[in-house]
Amino acid sequence: MSQSKLRWGVLGCAGIAKRAVIPGIQQSQTGEVAAIASRGEEKAKETAASLNIPKAYGSYEELLADEQIDAVYVPLPNHLHKEWTIRAAEAGKHVLVEKPAALNSQEAEEMVAACAKAGVKLAEAFMYRHHPRYAMIRDVIASGEIGAIRGIHGAFTFNNAKDANNVRYKRYMGGGSLYDVGVYPISAARLILGQEPQAATVHAFFSSEHDQVDMMASGLLEFADGVALTFDCGMWAAGRNVLEIIGTDGRIEVPCAYVSRQNADDHFFVTVRGERREVAVPYVNHYALQADDIGRSVLEGSPQRFGTDDIVRGMKVIDACMQSAQERVRVVL
Numbered sequence: 001m002s003q004s005k006l007r008w009g010v011l012g013c014a015g016i017a018k019r020a021v022i023p024g025i026q027q028s029q030t031g032e033v034a035a036i037a038s039r040g041e042e043k044a045k046e047t048a049a050s051l052n053i054p055k056a057y058g059s060y061e062e063l064l065a066d067e068q069i070d071a072v073y074v075p076l077p078n079h080l081h082k083e084w085t086i087r088a089a090e091a092g093k094h095v096l097v098e099k100p101a102a103l104n105s106q107e108a109e110e111m112v113a114a115c116a117k118a119g120v121k122l123a124e125a126f127m128y129r130h131h132p133r134y135a136m137i138r139d140v141i142a143s144g145e146i147g148a149i150r151g152i153h154g155a156f157t158f159n160n161a162k163d164a165n166n167v168r169y170k171r172y173m174g175g176g177s178l179y180d181v182g183v184y185p186i187s188a189a190r191l192i193l194g195q196e197p198q199a200a201t202v203h204a205f206f207s208s209e210h211d212q213v214d215m216m217a218s219g220l221l222e223f224a225d226g227v228a229l230t231f232d233c234g235m236w237a238a239g240r241n242v243l244e245i246i247g248t249d250g251r252i253e254v255p256c257a258y259v260s261r262q263n264a265d266d267h268f269f270v271t272v273r274g275e276r277r278e279v280a281v282p283y284v285n286h287y288a289l290q291a292d293d294i295g296r297s298v299l300e301g302s303p304q305r306f307g308t309d310d311i312v313r314g315m316k317v318i319d320a321c322m323q324s325a326q327e328r329v330r331v332v333l
């Protein structure tokens with residue numbers, strides 16, 4: 001590609017797109033947001049004006065028909081990820097799709113196949129993985145300082161249960177805490193261990209007041225050598241966003257593990273034989289780094305950090321967690 005920046009189009013005007021991902025692309029080195037689309041033209045125009053986006057479209061189809069757009073960001077409710085990823089790929093656009101990439105691994109496979117057929121890149125927007133903290137944490141583990149990993153615990157909870165119309169409380173849209181936030185500690189454990197779990201056991205509370213979506217879930221993922229991830233996630237509990245890696249000789253605590261601090265330096269803690277030290281990590285915008293990963297792969301041909309096979313493997317784990325929670329069984333992967 002001869003141009004210097006990837007021209008992004010965004011489908012949908014609210015939520016995480018407006019709050020963080022559009023500013024992230026605008027701060028990235030490789031991308032610019034060239035157009036935004038909404039189901040309502042006025043909303044698109046207002047959002048474009050407020051975020052300095054040159055073009056606004058009153059439908060997603062019109063944006064996909066714009067030949068000036070190279071890549072599309074899909075921050076729609078979960079049940080629309082597959083449809084709009086495939087439509088974007090068929091229109092020749094590279095795709096960054098929000099987490100979870102799909103409702104299940106079958107959908108993820110179809111999305112990966114459509115992108116491969118169209119010759120476009122596909123990435124899942126697990127922005128936290130692009131934060132340099134995770135490479136630093138893996139370095140601490142590789143140094144042997146905390147010894148052999150014996151277990152990982154992750155938690156991601158928040159409380160917006162009063163917002164009854166939220167897409168997270170609609171079952172057909174792929175609502176529920178596992179899809180919304182449980183996916184983060186699951187993704188982080190797979191990232192840190194560099195392997196897939198062998199079995200999943202999840203207990204969830206499906207709320208009749210919230211369209212039977214899971215409002216809270218606790219789970220156990222079994223990895224090789226007796227290592228386990230224990231996690232909990234929830235949408236009607238006080239906010240927590242943490243990860244802990246427990247070794248034979250020490251442990252690593254990661255505060256703000258999945259959504260890093262805004263405009264502030266980050267850190268994590270390493271405790272070995274009772275001595276706790278803080279490892280400082282200067283502020284970065286992980287949404288910008290996420291955009292640059294796909295941007296560099298398109299503009300410079302560099303490999304994406306996470307392949308599309310990771311998307312399907314991750315969704316297989318989520319499938320197993322869902323099945324375990326719904327059927328109250330241990331699911332072998």
Ligand SMILES: NC(=O)C1=CN([C@@H]2O[C@H](COP(=O)(O)OP(=O)(O)OC[C@H]3O[C@@H](n4cnc5c(N)ncnc54)[C@H](OP(=O)(O)O)[C@@H]3O)[C@@H](O)[C@H]2O)C=CC1
Nearest residue numbers: 012013014015016017038039075076077078098099100167
């Ligand atoms: N990586 C991260 O940090 C985060 C990721 N997410 C992910 O982003 C996705 C969207 O979440 P969030 O931004 O909170 O969602 P919102 O409900 O805030 O926004 C979703 C957007 O989708 C569009 N849309 C299209 N069809 C529908 C529909 N039938 N109902 C409602 N909205 C529709 C709307 O845009 P319009 O009306 O303009 O067309 C709306 O602005 C999810 O997959 C979620 O998991 C969410 C928060 C943080």
Ligand SMILES: O=C1CO[C@H](CO)[C@@H](O)[C@@H]1O
Nearest residue numbers: 099157158168180181259
């Ligand atoms: O991905 C996400 C980041 O965290 C939010 C909670 O605080 C979630 O709702 C969202 O979907």
